[in-house]
Amino acid sequence: MTGAEDDVAVGRRFGAEAAMTGGEALVRALAAHGADLAFGIPGTHNLEVYRHLEPYGIRHVTPRHEQGAGYAADASARVTGRPGVVVTTTGPALLNAAAAVGQAYSDSVPLLVVSPGMPLRHPRQPTGLLHEMRSQTEAMRGVTAFSHRVSSVEEIGAAVARAYTLFRTGRPRPVHIEVPLDLLGAVEPVGAVRLAPPAGALPPSDAAVREAAGALASARRPALVLGGGAREAGPECRSLAEELGAFVVTTANGKGIVDEGHPLSLGVSLHDPSVRKALADCDAVLAVGTELAESDLWVQPPAALGELLIRVDVDPAQMYAGLRADVALVGDARECLRALLHAVAAVRGEEGAAVRGEEGAASGPPVHGKRRDAHAGVAEVRGARDAATAHRDARWVPYLRAVRDVVDADAVFTSDSAQCCYYGALPHLPLGPRGRFLHPTGFGTLGYALPAAVGVKAAQPERQVVALSGDGGLQFTVQELATAAQLQLPLPVVVFDNGGFGEIRDEMAARGDTPVAVDLPRVDLPALCRAYGGAGVHASTPEALAEALAKALRTPGPTLITVPEEPAA
Incomplete structure (x- = not known):
């Protein structure tokens, strides 16, 4: 490329006015704000976005479900401090991500979800267009700080800058930006990239x-x-x-x-x-x-x-x-x-x-x-x-000690809404400032741990990451074992298996009810992980867990380790 051509390319990327599609304008604005990693699944309506990710230096990880994309981006944001980016297509794909967006809102995580929307002049009366729904923006307003539908290619840059301004100047929350699908492919002139202003730390009175x-x-x-x-x-x-x-x-x-x-x-x-x-x-x-x-x-x-x-x-x-x-x-x-x-x-x-x-x-x-x-x-x-809790917690504490003894001080643990996590790991897995423990608080979604671990590993591949889950929660997002296998990065997934939804089972029993709909047939989860291309073992003692975990941290791809757990007496 000649010097003149290079100047033109740089100007097109971030500086001088140029004509470009809405898809390129969106990706350009993301890259200008430092985005270098996105999670999502391509669909018929968002291909113009995907076309520009690689040229603008944005890596992409394809989960097996958009909820997994949301959790992965959430976790990457928590450990890097940079907003996580999710790219979905219209309708069901966006709604698939909504639970993860709600979790990010509850935990004050900066998350930017971008999606196509119905065309600019799409009639109010339903027409049967693919993925049509009454209002994506209204649906997403319930779980975001704001949901912004743009009306021109030029406005896309301002919408992205608005999102990053929120991330930098206040309590971080997720944001949704919708680009009408006809604007994604429309070519219009746009000026230099609009950038969110740098924000200084707010001093107290x-x-x-x-x-x-x-x-x-x-x-x-x-x-x-x-x-x-x-x-x-x-x-x-x-x-x-x-x-x-x-x-x-x-x-x-x-x-x-x-x-x-x-x-x-x-x-x-x-x-x-x-x-x-x-x-x-x-x-x-x-x-x-x-x-x-x-x-x-x-x-x-x-x-x-x-x-x-x-x-x-x-x-x-x-x-x-x-x-x-x-x-x-x-x-x-x-x-x-x-x-x-x-x-x-x-x-x-x-x-x-x-x-x-x-x-x-x-x-x-x-x-x-x-x-x-x-x-x-x-x-x-x-x-x-x-x-006060020694009897209840005895089923987890020895195993958690084994985990702590094997894993580095700066490791990241991802957690689920599971008894082994909130009764076990939160109080009994000691952590220092170099480590991190990512837990779905507040909104309390199930299935966070595995895709969150994928997100951390994608963002920081050299860091040790361990997912902790129960068998019930894991099966909300178990398909992300395939994503982990595709990345071929060491990722232990430790599952305490109590044969169903242990917390709800215990709550029913405490009410004097006969437990119903909470006992699930045991699944050979290690075999399932092997089917996805990973490894899997059962660990019935703390010593066996320590040995399996040490090996998993050196083995490319996911290793699912189950710890059998009897239901509480």
């Missing part, structure tokens, strides 16, 4: 920081509750906890932000009565990046959480939604925590100076003694928590 710092510095029984919104402020959270002698408890999405082996950590245990009692006894609770919702507490939120609740969140609505904030810090979590650390140190310095002035003492407040007391208190609460 100085007055709110001072008020919060004063309350925390003087608290005798402080605590930190960390949600997914605190993910980028992990070092600051740990420093503040240590400075205050505050115990730390997290939501599922906050798992591992502070190392769960730290003596101040209670891990993911907001659902535990002894932990909730410890929080109720606190005189100051700092909640960072969490809704403090029923899905976090597993019960209806109490009227109050401690004597004083300080909330840090990028979303102003969280200050009065659910548990009302007594002190509200609206802004980026890292900026807020850094400001709090500085302000608490200043308050402590003033208190120390006052003590020295009054008593001639050479030391400030007894922070380290307070920290030792906090360590002892955390150990006591942790012991009470584990004792």
Whole structure:
């Protein structure tokens, strides 16, 4: 290519005005915002989009169902910090992805779903056009921050920029962009790519920081509750906890932000009565990046959480939604925590100076003694928590220890709405800041773990990834074993098999009902994985699981490992 031709190509990609199809305009806008990976399935109406993915440097992974595409893109976004991209065709394909989009909305994940739609002048009266439905945008508005139907090729770039502006400046949520199918192939002039502006971190109010710092510095029984919104402020959270002698408890999405082996950590245990009692006894609770919702507490939120609740969140609505904030810090979590650390140190310095002035003492407040007391208190609460669930959790804990012993510290675990995950792995599989645990909180979809693991592995192929699931949830998306086999990347899938829907079975029994529709015939899942082109084994002991897992982490493609589990007595 000559220099002049190269300039023309670069200008067409992102700079000068050019005539192009709506499909190219869409892909060009995605690439300009840094998208380099997309998940989806080609269909009759979206071929003009697929035509341009490779020329614009966007890799594509084809799952076996659009719901799998949504979960995979969701997981890639969680681990990379870049919005996940899903490409669907019209009608049923888009609706197939809707459950995954709802999960991303619940967990505040930046996800961009692009699809064709009915033609611009499509009549309101049904005509029987392929994949026709009354309104895709109306359907998707229920599970997205917004659903935007464009009306020209030029508008496509603005719609993509609007999506990335939301991702960068507020609480991340999924977005849907619909391009009428006649616009996808229409050639129209478009200008330079419209780019979402770079966004700086939102600082908190100085007055709110001072008020919060004063309350925390003087608290005798402080605590930190960390949600997914605190993910980028992990070092600051740990420093503040240590400075205050505050115990730390997290939501599922906050798992591992502070190392769960730290003596101040209670891990993911907001659902535990002894932990909730410890929080109720606190005189100051700092909640960072969490809704403090029923899905976090597993019960209806109490009227109050401690004597004083300080909330840090990028979303102003969280200050009065659910548990009302007594002190509200609206802004980026890292900026807020850094400001709090500085302000608490200043308050402590003033208190120390006052003590020295009054008593001639050479030391400030007894922070380290307070920290030792906090360590002892955390150990006591942790012991009470584990004792209360020891019988129930005994069927998972030895296996989870075996998993932890084999897998790297920076591994990613993907999870499902399964007993082995929320009763087992969330509280009993310790994680540090280098690792990640991706769990479908809130919306609580089944079938997340396997396609999510595919998404992480596609985005970060060198990283160890382990999917954890139950037999019931796995079969919602079991076909994604084929996707994993096609990628030929090592991917262990550990399935605790209790012969059906164990949680619902237990709930029926607790009501005094005869369990119905929850016992499923056992499936030879390892054999199914082998049929898809992977490997599969049964592991009836923790030692067998450790051996199989170590091998699976070195074997290209998926390895499905079942752990037989008897239903709860």
